[in-house]
Amino acid sequence: MPGFLVRFLLTIQDFYLLTGRAIRNIFRKPHYTDDIILQMDSIGVGSLLIVVLTGFFSGAVMTLQLARALARWGQKGQVGTAVSITLVRELGPALTALMVAGRNSSGMASELGSMKVTEQIDAMRALGTDPIQKLVTPRLIATCVVLPLLTIIADFVGMFGGYVVAVLLVDVQGRLYWSTAWQALEWNDLTQGLLKPFVFAFVVALVGCYYGLRATGGTQGVGRATTQAVVMASVLIFVLTFFLTRIFTSGLLASTP
Amino acid sequence: MPADGAKSILKFEHVSVSFDGVPALEDLSFEVRQGEARIILGAAGSGKTVLLKTALGLQRPDSGSVHLFGQNITRMTERQLFEIRSKIGMLFQEGALFDSLTIAENVAYPLLNQEAIKCPLNEVQHRVKEALHFVELDQTLARFPSELSGGMRRRAAIARAVVTGPPLLLYDSPTAGLDPITAHTIMALIVKERDVANTTTLIVTHRYQDGNLVANFRYNPDNAQLVPVHDNGHGPQSWTRFMVLRDGKLVFEGTQAELEASRDPYISKFRKQGGG
Numbered sequence: 001m002p003g004f005l006v007r008f009l010l011t012i013q014d015f016y017l018l019t020g021r022a023i024r025n026i027f028r029k030p031h032y033t034d035d036i037i038l039q040m041d042s043i044g045v046g047s048l049l050i051v052v053l054t055g056f057f058s059g060a061v062m063t064l065q066l067a068r069a070l071a072r073w074g075q076k077g078q079v080g081t082a083v084s085i086t087l088v089r090e091l092g093p094a095l096t097a098l099m100v101a102g103r104n105s106s107g108m109a110s111e112l113g114s115m116k117v118t119e120q121i122d123a124m125r126a127l128g129t130d131p132i133q134k135l136v137t138p139r140l141i142a143t144c145v146v147l148p149l150l151t152i153i154a155d156f157v158g159m160f161g162g163y164v165v166a167v168l169l170v171d172v173q174g175r176l177y178w179s180t181a182w183q184a185l186e187w188n189d190l191t192q193g194l195l196k197p198f199v200f201a202f203v204v205a206l207v208g209c210y211y212g213l214r215a216t217g218g219t220q221g222v223g224r225a226t227t228q229a230v231v232m233a234s235v236l237i238f239v240l241t242f243f244l245t246r247i248f249t250s251g252l253l254a255s256t257p
Numbered sequence: 258m259p260a261d262g263a264k265s266i267l268k269f270e271h272v273s274v275s276f277d278g279v280p281a282l283e284d285l286s287f288e289v290r291q292g293e294a295r296i297i298l299g300a301a302g303s304g305k306t307v308l309l310k311t312a313l314g315l316q317r318p319d320s321g322s323v324h325l326f327g328q329n330i331t332r333m334t335e336r337q338l339f340e341i342r343s344k345i346g347m348l349f350q351e352g353a354l355f356d357s358l359t360i361a362e363n364v365a366y367p368l369l370n371q372e373a374i375k376c377p378l379n380e381v382q383h384r385v386k387e388a389l390h391f392v393e394l395d396q397t398l399a400r401f402p403s404e405l406s407g408g409m410r411r412r413a414a415i416a417r418a419v420v421t422g423p424p425l426l427l428y429d430s431p432t433a434g435l436d437p438i439t440a441h442t443i444m445a446l447i448v449k450e451r452d453v454a455n456t457t458t459l460i461v462t463h464r465y466q467d468g469n470l471v472a473n474f475r476y477n478p479d480n481a482q483l484v485p486v487h488d489n490g491h492g493p494q495s496w497t498r499f500m501v502l503r504d505g506k507l508v509f510e511g512t513q514a515e516l517e518a519s520r521d522p523y524i525s526k527f528r529k530q531g532g533g
Contacts, residue, residue: 022287122315123353127417128371233406 025137035138044146059158067170080181083162088193092155097200101233105208109229112212114223136209142210143205151197192248207233263291272321273447281307294458296468299502305461343373345421352414354402361398388420408439426459452476472497
């Protein structure tokens, strides 16, 4: 077997092992509650501003674009429908996850990577602590809790951004915008809108930790690990969002002739 | 000082370790008995650090077996290893203090996190202060590692290694990257710990004078200085043994006198470098 294929398979194997151990540790003592709360603060509260900003402007720009397209068929008033469905189903989860990946996957990779190359991970093991229990599991739990919450915030702020543009620039009545936006949403949209960030949370936390823990070769290695973590997490988010959407829409497509 | 027939503390039997097919240790066998001091000399990349990590169970050997305190640790799970590691203090290269914790929290870490230690909470602070006093860093409890100089960080790391009172101490290049005066301070602390607590000591280093100090000096508690010991067959010379590693292989094992008598060019290089 060629070398790169072996390395690729080994990487996948290592990643699954890390995932398995991180999940198993959720149910094992000791629990580092302080670390979980600290991480929630760093990932959740820390990312709030960028999530609000990206959410607002993605809703705003979508309203601008879609209003122009809908105006061709005289359906400008339906812009709320299009914006809310796109945001809740797709852009809210994906953009939020991408922003958090850029901010926190890289942060985790560089923090854990620095600890790895300065032997702090070894020291942790020497002093009776499982680094996965102490470092990875709290980050995983924290991301799983805060990423869906951040996504909800991004969805609402995005719709608000759309509303502002709809009223001020596109000349759609505010009440019409909100009623169409609200009526467009079904349970299926909410389910996938909240399931996606939960899956992305695993990607953001575990990819960041994985590349951090396998960093080698001093500060240069830490830089490399950070870059790899962001790239890999972002690509995985795009790939997964496609497959998740496919699962949720497959029933829908099959039933429509 | 080891008694005759002292217990075996650490034993390597035909241990080999490799990384991605590149051998780091090859067929290494040696035994360290209670109370002994062992100086492991070797150039950079000769496998010194890997040896210590294998001794601690941080690195699993590809073949051969490692025994700690009479137990074979080669096939132990990480959780089983935690208990045995609590009897070992390790000074990592550059200290490896946790950046996010203060010096006091760093030193308290093994007391609070090693289940086998079970230090009562109200005793922790006292023991931390005691350990920091031992390394003469009483004023740094609330400071972070990044605020200390390299030598102070190394001393704090020694405090963290000795705070639990382990019977075996491993030092990975304790003097690397330090100026001669600070290096001497660190070595004096290592000799002091050996003589005060009677610990078995493994020191990995590339400086022959570190080994020379351990072999020929002892700590005098009256004036807190190191004093030379004249060889009478009972001094540290008799229980300090030297090992030389080259490319992962053990090329010398014996006393200082035997090391000085060696004609091997690689071995005598270390001796000459320390002669000045």
